[in-house]
Amino acid sequence: MTKTRRPRPAASRSAASRSAALPRSARRATAAALALTGLLAAAACSGDPQSSRQVGGPAVTAEPVAISPVAPGLGAGSASASGAHSGSASGAASGSASGSAGVVLPLTSDVTNRLDTAIKQVMSEASVPGVIVGLTTPDGSYQRAFGQADKVAGTPMSADMNMRIGSETKTFTATAVLRLVDQGKVGLDDPISKYVGGVPGGDGITVRQLGEMRSGLFPYSSDPDFLNALITDPNQVFTPDQLLAYGYKHPASFPPGSKFEYSNSNYILLGKLIEKVGGQPADQFLKQQVFTPATLTGTVFPVDATFPDPHARGYTDQTPTGATADATDWNPSWAWTAGAAISNLADLQRWAKSLATGTLLNPATQAERLKTLPTGESGVGYGFGLFDNNGWIGHNGSLPGYETVTVHLPQSQATLVVLLNTDVSYQGSEPSSLFAQAITQIVSPNNVYSIPPMATGSPSASTSPSASVSPSSPSASQSAAPTTSPTVSGTASNSPASVPA
Numbered sequence: 001m002t003k004t005r006r007p008r009p010a011a012s013r014s015a016a017s018r019s020a021a022l023p024r025s026a027r028r029a030t031a032a033a034l035a036l037t038g039l040l041a042a043a044a045c046s047g048d049p050q051s052s053r054q055v056g057g058p059a060v061t062a063e064p065v066a067i068s069p070v071a072p073g074l075g076a077g078s079a080s081a082s083g084a085h086s087g088s089a090s091g092a093a094s095g096s097a098s099g100s101a102g103v104v105l106p107l108t109s110d111v112t113n114r115l116d117t118a119i120k121q122v123m124s125e126a127s128v129p130g131v132i133v134g135l136t137t138p139d140g141s142y143q144r145a146f147g148q149a150d151k152v153a154g155t156p157m158s159a160d161m162n163m164r165i166g167s168e169t170k171t172f173t174a175t176a177v178l179r180l181v182d183q184g185k186v187g188l189d190d191p192i193s194k195y196v197g198g199v200p201g202g203d204g205i206t207v208r209q210l211g212e213m214r215s216g217l218f219p220y221s222s223d224p225d226f227l228n229a230l231i232t233d234p235n236q237v238f239t240p241d242q243l244l245a246y247g248y249k250h251p252a253s254f255p256p257g258s259k260f261e262y263s264n265s266n267y268i269l270l271g272k273l274i275e276k277v278g279g280q281p282a283d284q285f286l287k288q289q290v291f292t293p294a295t296l297t298g299t300v301f302p303v304d305a306t307f308p309d310p311h312a313r314g315y316t317d318q319t320p321t322g323a324t325a326d327a328t329d330w331n332p333s334w335a336w337t338a339g340a341a342i343s344n345l346a347d348l349q350r351w352a353k354s355l356a357t358g359t360l361l362n363p364a365t366q367a368e369r370l371k372t373l374p375t376g377e378s379g380v381g382y383g384f385g386l387f388d389n390n391g392w393i394g395h396n397g398s399l400p401g402y403e404t405v406t407v408h409l410p411q412s413q414a415t416l417v418v419l420l421n422t423d424v425s426y427q428g429s430e431p432s433s434l435f436a437q438a439i440t441q442i443v444s445p446n447n448v449y450s451i452p453p454m455a456t457g458s459p460s461a462s463t464s465p466s467a468s469v470s471p472s473s474p475s476a477s478q479s480a481a482p483t484t485s486p487t488v489s490g491t492a493s494n495s496p497a498s499v500p501a
Contacts, residue, residue: 101391115443126434136349145157149313167397176290177211177273190206205217216252217265226334243264247263271337348417356394389407400423416440
């Protein structure tokens with residue numbers, strides 16, 4: 001996921017009005033659920049028609065240092081290029097009109113020192129327990145682990161730790177669907193009703209529209225009954241059909257294909273498609289068709305709350321009271337193929353490039369995937385299970401207790417991965433987005449990762465439910481719902497109180 005504090009989807013207005021009837025803690029949980037979506041809650045509704053489609057060092061442990069209340073680069077970067085939605089079939093989207101777009105600075109000692117300072121500053125200001133950062137370029141790499149993996153035991157964060165990745169799971173789910181397309185078993189423009197029955201309006205919703213977050217299906221993680229159930233018991237097990245039923249109670253948000261709205265319902269349906277057509281449980285299909293061919297040896301899709309060692313403890317405020325809690329062992333079944341995966345720095349560094357360049361897909365299929373459409377957020381376009389954020393291709397994720405960003409800048413062959421063990425927002429922004437923005441402002445000033453802060457009290461598009469009980473992203477942060485998908489104002493989380501996945 002993930003919490004609902006993530007980029008808000010197009011349906012933010014209706015989500016806000018729906019959550020207004022809930023108590024404050026429940027509203028927070030609703031936001032968390034949205035966060036699971038991760039990447040684009042804030043970009044919920046763009047009315048662009050389909051015709052406008054575009055292609056688009058050694059680990060160290062350091063205590064956070066307090067610098068200024070606002071770190072350089074915590075605000076929206078002016079360098080955010082206006083060409084964010086111009087992703088090409090190669091994935092090399094232009095981040096600015098200047099010829100220097102796509103340029104990443106050499107990792108000199110001066111640059112790495114500036115990165116150390118900026119990361120520690122964000123940690124201090126946003127009160128982040130621990131963070132892992134990996135930046136690789138053709139000229140070198142920067143890998144650091146800062147802070148604590150366990151606040152009680154005082155265990156230092158380590159670069160080899162496993163983390164819940166929320167809505168970044170969507171990149172695996174989307175890739176699995178596209179593998180089926182390459183095998184001739186699924187058509188992107190086929191109606192979902194051809195593969196999965198019982199979908200309201202399923203004859204008019206295509207597989208492509210599900211992957212692009214343009215189906216119009218109501219996001220189950222915004223349903224008050226779901227949020228209450230999740231927040232009441234974050235360890236309970238949900239089935240995919242139970243999750244979808246929460247969304248099916250509501251009418252469609254808009255006609256299929258007419259708008260963008262980050263919805264975890266879309267990726268639960270794609271998970272069911274994978275199982276139906278692939279003939280295997282989702283965890284097995286993902287392992288055989290995605291993880292193994294991509295050489296992701298440490299990435300898993302859990303079928304319960306199992307968490308491989310070593311892993312960091314995850315901290316969330318997506319709880320009924322808003323108090324911070326340890327969400328490490330909460331069951332991620334509520335996020336399933338929208339946000340339940342677990343991975344690590346080494347795997348995500350490999351995956352970032354594979355995802356952006358299409359190493360597992362036929363070139364024509366990858367070109368379809370990279371046709372990003374507007375999300376309503378400047379500089380951010382969404383394709384089939386990935387986003388183009390000012391030239392950086394990938395996704396973010398947020399689940400109660402964890403947030404991530406995994407992106408690749410094709411023009412410079414640079415990869416950035418950020419993993420942290422909290423989804424508690426800072427001044428309305430997902431901390432993962434603050435890290436990514438601060439880092440890219442230093443190393444790629446013409447391609448600055450930028451997701452605007454979520455609106456106070458409104459759910460994000462992450463994988464987690466967004467209420468006061470805290471899922472994604474290719475995400476604005478939503479404190480009330482778990483997120484699992486990318487966030488636009490923040491990373492999507494998959495936590496119960498901010499259910500954005």
